[in-house]
Amino acid sequence: MNNPIDKESLKSLAGSKFFVGAILIAILAVGIFLRAYNFSDWQHFELDQSRDAKVIDLAVENGAGDLPLLGPKAAGSFLRLGPIFYYFGYVSAKVFGNTPSGIAVISLIFSCLTLPLFYLFVRRFFSKKIGLMLLGVFAVSIFLVLYSRFSWNPNNLPFFTLATLYGLLRATDLDEKRKGWWLVGSFVALAVAMQLHFVAFLGFPVIVGAYLFLKRPSINWKYWLAAAICFVFLYTPVIINDFKTGGENVAEFEKVFIKKSTKDDHTLIEKAIRGVDEISAGYVLLLSGDSQADLPRIKVVGMRPSYICDEKCVTGLPMGIVSLIFFLLGVAALGWNIFSVKDVKRKDFLTLMAIWLVVSMGLFTPIAYDLAPRFLLLIAPVPFVLLGFMFDFFEKKKIEYLSWIFFIILIASNGWLIKNRFQELGNAPVAAFEIESDKILKENERVTLEQQLLITDYIESVYKRNNFPVYVNSEAFYRRAFLYHLEQRLIVRDDFRNTKSVYAEGNYFLIYPTSSKVEKVFENYSEKYSINEIREFGTLRAIHLIPKSEAVSAVRQEFAPERKPVSAFGVPVRCRWNEIFSQCNSDGTEAEDESVI
Template sequence: MEFTEKIKKNKQEIILVLLLIFLGIFLRSYNFSDWLHFEIDQSYDTLLVSPAVDSGVSNLPLLGPTAGGGRALRLGPAFYYLEYLSAKVFGNTPPGHAMLVLIFSILSLPLFYLFCRRYFSHFISIGLLAIYCTSLYMVSYSRFSWSPNVLPFLILLAFYSLLRSFSEDEKKKNSWFIISSAIMVIITQIHFNAFFVIPAIVLPLLIICRPRFKLRTWAGVLLVLFILYSPVIISDIETKGQNLRYFIHKFNRSGNGSGNFNEKLVQVIHYNASEYFLIVTGIDHINGKKLTGYGFSNPEHKAWRIAAIATLSLALLVLFYSLWKEKDRKRKDFLWLIVLWFLVSFSYFFFVKKSGFNIYPRFFLVAAPLPFVFFGLLLERLAKIKKIGTFLVLAALSFPLATNARGLNRYFSQLNRVGKEPLSVETEDVFPNVARITLSQQYAIADYIEAVYRQNNYPVYFKAKHEYEPVIWYHLERKGIIYSGKMKNNIIYQEANYFAIKFTGSNIQDYKQKFTVAEIKNFGTLTVWRFIPKPEAVTQLRQGESEKEIPIQKQQITQLFTWNKLLAGKEKTSADEAVETKIEESATAEITEDAVSLGLTEEETKEEINNGIDDLE
């Protein structure tokens, strides 16, 4: 009865919230499968999880993704286990694996509203939900499978549960604390940023807010921690502390520490201000391609940069003033969480940059809800202005709603056109690439190669950028076309189907020395050239069975320590590590070759190699 009365009392609010949620669902799910972003990271995860989907859960690994930089510290396997559930329920296909991210992103919509209501009024919370639902940044990272993409939902759930456990009037505070702790343990297994940032927020928050829980609640938290980290513990026992050694090695050589303190501090201030502004407004041209473009000395988009820093500075002033003045316990706990969330994430990004590493837009997924809360604090101040407060809030809300609508229209328009016309875009602020390639394009390319293959059943060899080669091979192998090896310059087979898959307009002069172009097939952003070997270039009739190779990603996956290997009593040996080293060397050589052909600088080549090795893992 009480629940029914609440619905009647807040009928208009509920209807408005539901309408916004439906809008958010539409933006996240529209043409989800056809326009899916599916590249080297996604193909790796799919190949890794697929054996468990097809042949049993014991094929899952005991460790998760690496923390970057090749053979290094691996996090826990939570994301792979979640992706396994997604593929098991929705199908062992790229969209089936990605449904996890879509569902979590949809669930984050009502959760974000509930989180905001811990502090803000109905009016402000609905306004913030409207921006969250239509945020270009949030929508973009909701539409494909990638471990960082689940962070906004999981972090919101963990922090919402934590705040409820702090409330004196909460009847099930102990249960909420266990739920929060369990989610936070999972979060630390999702991404390296969260592994450090989330515990560093929660521990001081517990000290400041001093919640009281039963002893058995703390025992339950420790039990949850042990259970969820048991795969990692078992793996380290079986591999004689290999993961721990990688962890120590990672920090002993943590970057080159380039640049002085003040320079890096200014750059990180620019990073935070610019990315916060991007997340709320969808304005994605305020960041430079490289961090060197973040100083005021660069005149490009200078006004936007100043606006971003001014907005962040004003929001921080309001935040600390509100914390100082706030008397209500529940609202003060919320503000303490926001303060620590910002300070810890900012400090972490400074450490990352000071250590010589780059900061990418995806890193801010660990703090993605923060910019909306900061904007809400500014709206709250505007709302208190007599007579015109409501008008000012609506006017302020209209700006990010309009800019995000413009950004989403451009984004969806690009996705709609990439299969029809050559389209190159600068998307550094959302994705670190300069082109959009959709799953439907990849299917079309794989269908074309299959049609050629069915005419003669000759092995297929092709060249493509390292991000796309394993992806196309994933699709081809699903069609029964088995990988035989890489396309090599020094070995040319007569009985073979040769292709080059490159951005439309690319130069293929290097291929014309040994091949004749038989057909050119355009797929919008990408073009496929089909080659026939010149008679004088042929070195061998056909590849021998003993010469056939295994794809790099599959080689790497076979080295993972799975539950099957554990149950069979197999251990990781030095020979396995030697194979991993060889795989890395092969990947590095391939990426370097791509970089040279693209005319990249030495610094850009190094960055490509680092990203490529991360992708490999």
């Protein structure tokens, strides 16, 4: 007769290394699967991605000497970040292929590595059970999953911010035997994180500096020197570029944040309140994927506040209140733990989390009315840690069933949203449908790389019939992407908007969402062109135009050989490695305007 399994046996099994390891591997497998599934076909590839791909293409084709010394522009200014993102993309393209997907693989790898790193980070404070629960929610967060599936400089922030802070915790651990090497590793990650987004560039040196000032770890001076050398080495391209250009990039530094923080008429109080509202909404967005949370706008005139709540606010108000309550409860739990926890290692974790949260909120306050979803990547792990404090509280109060209720709700919410999102991405090339406003990637339409390449195949088939130059116009999000795809196939092409004449020998295409009316899209071209063919590719429609004979003003456009892009007039010069002993950007062409980050 079999004996029933008692509770003690179950507890022993649940606490065994084998069981914990199996659950950990299962969670990691799910997280990696969600990030890698149909990675290439469903790629998010728009104007920023095509801009970056062109920079990397140049280096792949001509050699690493054509890599730039500066990275993308920051926040709509002329200030450029460090170039490390382009170097990552170059290595990825060389290893995995010089394609949009090949360039993006390195971002996928860092995103997958973020999962085990997050678990190691939260285990500095939480139990194995809570650590696994937090990792489970982190792994299926639709926000983090979507930002893991394409190439963009902010997308790697979660890995390098966690690497910076985890290294700091290990470097200040009294029981750690390799404190010096952890310090060096932390500074390397810091130098990378600062090159990925302007707010990280401003905020993370403050976070690291404040924590080290409070802890003042006893580490051999050789390691401090090594850390400094590694940091400076990773910023060598930026230093060389500013030396060659007389400090043009540094001169742009203060303009960025001042511009964003003073371009509206909101008071500091209004911005502080709005900042808390935005962060709390981001809290629930990261944890559950819900993007409806909203709170009234507060206007302070004198000492009298007034409240504005439009229709969108009314709809999202219940979830907005819930998100604010849970965010404040998490912050309160953080404060309570700081004063009640005695263990030094756990205290260090709490101190670092408090600094991270305070500095981030301080940085977000001046730009509270201009916060984009990508800014949340700077603090992506924070909501999960605050959730962990609540789980820890429930466990201590013997009401841990509440933890499981929240856990199941969050897993189900993200799982449902990911399922729907993946269905939309799969249907995008074959079915026309409309979507609700997207608060994660700010998309108006679901458009995939697979879909873009199908349209490019169609354009190429027309081009092969006559070898006439191709002229394309589309929405700003995709115009540069289609021009990039055509360039990769060595098809003579140009932006339709640039044509000064109507050429008899030309293939003209308009590519716009299927949801838009053909008449509306075509009205600006109807005087000089006729519609030859309309092809629908799911959520996008390709309209092939032919010029009217009476409108033709020239036979064919002659294209000059392409030259390397350079900084436009008035924009600080961005040198390349092969120009450090010569004049930078010497061929005299002008670069396309770049979008903001």
